[in-house]
Amino acid sequence: MNLKSIALRAATASAAMLLAATAFAVEPVKVGVGIAQTGMFAPAAIPALNAYKMWADDLNASGGLDVAGTKRPVKLIVYDDQSDFTKDAAIYEKLITDDKVDLLLSPYATPAHFAIVGVLERYKFPMMGSTAASVQLKAVKPGNIWFPTSALPDVMGPELVKLMKAQNIKTVAISTLQSPFAQEVEKYLKMALKDSGIKLLSSVEYAPDIRDMTSIVSKMKSEQPDATFSLSFPGDSVLFMKAAREQGLSAPFQFVLVGPSAAFFSKIFGKNLDGIVTMGHWSPYQTKWPKAMPFFEEYSKRYNETPDYLDVALAYMSCEITQAAVAKVGLDHDKLRKEISSATFDTIDGPVKFDGVSNASTPTMFLQNQEGKPQIIWPASDATSTFQKKGPWAN
Amino acid sequence: MKTRIFSLAGIAVLLALCIAAPQMLDAYSLGVALQLLSWIALTQSWVTFSGLTGYVSLGHAVFYGLGAYVMALLWQSAPLWEILLGSGFAGALLALVIGYPALRVSGPYFVILTLGLSEFFKYIVIAVEAGLESSGRLIFGAPDPETLYYIMLLLAVVATLLTWGLARSRWGAGLRAIREDETAAETLGVPVTFLKIAAFVISAFIPGVVGAVWVLRTTYFEPMQLFSPTTSFTIVTMAIIGGSDRAPGPIFGAAFIVLLSELLWARAPHVYLVILGVLLVSFVLFVPKGISGQLAWLMRRRRA
Known part of the structure; x- marks a missing residue:
């Protein structure tokens, strides 16, 4: 072993150690969720939570969430709202003020979304909605919540x-x-x-x-x-x-x-x-959405059942949109708000762009x-x- | 005398802490405090009727839900205080209407009847909402949690004073006489029908206002959740655990359940309801007078 190769190995080892040390030093991005794990909505909500978990695990396996150019691990903080939407305001308040999460993912079902609209407004915290569908969504003030559904x-x-x-x-x-x-x-x-x-x-x-x-x-x-x-x-x-x-x-x-x-x-x-x-507005068999089938296959393999073509797809889309916005502008709430309101996002359900709080791209x-x-x-x-x-x- | 001074000082300190809480607590803890106060107010209002008369009502959810419904219907069409009072009076009025026929039966028949009436009214509201083509009611521009906290604190204090005052009054003695032996009470000249209906109406006012405040907290009205019988069951559980014959009982019961839930729901979501169930059975079997009754017994024993 000559001097040059020893120097090269030492440099490589130092770089690896430095990288490892940096990885440990990087603070995880805390992502908060309050969702029904028990109670009447649990059977339908748990698959949506599974989509969130798969998204976080995949990100961590690939080096972390890209936060405006810096990869950081993702840590999901999940609470059970017991299928009682009257608990959601307190849970999301806890996530924001006590757990001090960086990002939020949405609860399950329309009433739970409505129950936290006030909290998101109060803390000016932007969050992608998912499994909510109601004409009343259009009455929600744009800026802190967006709804990817086209089933209105x-x-x-x-x-x-x-x-x-x-x-x-x-x-x-x-x-x-x-x-x-x-x-x-x-x-x-x-x-x-x-x-x-x-x-x-x-x-x-x-x-x-x-x-x-x-x-x-x-x-x-x-x-x-x-x-x-x-x-x-x-x-x-x-x-x-x-x-x-x-x-x-x-x-x-x-x-x-x-x-x-x-x-x-x-x-x-x-x-x-x-x-x-x-x-429903998603199918893995739509070939013009190249991300659809890989998602379907990964979810089916991981959880040994097919994803819900409506709820799970919406939950995963909300993760994809959040991820893309964070990659572009980081975790700053104002920048995230502007990015989600204006950009077009590539999802398992094709391109999504918002007009106010509603998905303006995906047809019913x-x-x-x-x-x-x-x-x-x-x-x-x-x-x-x-x-x-x-x-x-x-x- | 000394004990009385200590008690009053303790109450004054507790009240001062409650008033200062929004300045001391973070947003989440304030939310928990708001929840605790709402359960104290609800359980106190239940005790003013069921605790004193022995008529176990499983119908308080209907007054709570009705108050929430009135708020959801009238929000931003009238000043907040007017709607809150309207919600309370709506609860009281409903109690007056259903009280007269319902209070003609007692024991398990009354329990089932109040539960049945509560469920019946829930489905009436669902049908009315369907008829109005309404699909849940979103509330925008609700007051901040600090404002709601102070309203709820006022309700909890009023409900506690009501239980305390009623339990010590001639009316309270009459209600207790009904609980012990209604026929004997009537024979002795206690106006049982009037007292029962009056207590039922008074006890329905507070849940109406609490429901109205709580729907401002959740910002969404949906009948299945806000008229849920779980509200009535929780109230009864808190009264049993805290003790249902004196004003401190509902405070202990609500504090015990809310704080235990807070400790457990995030850490053990799948077993916490089981633990609550075991505790309830244990209290019924081993501490039938509840926490407040047990504490009073211990203090009496110490003095003796």
């Missing part, structure tokens, strides 16, 4: 009518859970149905503690509509699907609002899920399960497949 009821109503007209649907029956989001969809769907040429045969609402939907499905079946709408949340969506399977509901167009995009739904219903139309879409795969069937510009009539139920 005032657009969904007219788009659903266009989709039905394209399938030559003539008659419709609707059942609606008495819950804010479902009722908003009902309201805008009914408005769009007026003067559309599609006849509304019946519309019933039911209370959130419903235990059985046999009579509702039975009534729908007796009316023989071309299209049925179950404007329901996961719990009652399961009840509706079970009753529809038992009674062999035969409408060629069957829409179920929330649930069919979740992994547990396909575990319950298997092939019977084929043909069900649902809301609808998914249909076809041979076990969620395919985008509307609008034609983003479709990965065409609508197929719901086939007979298997028992």
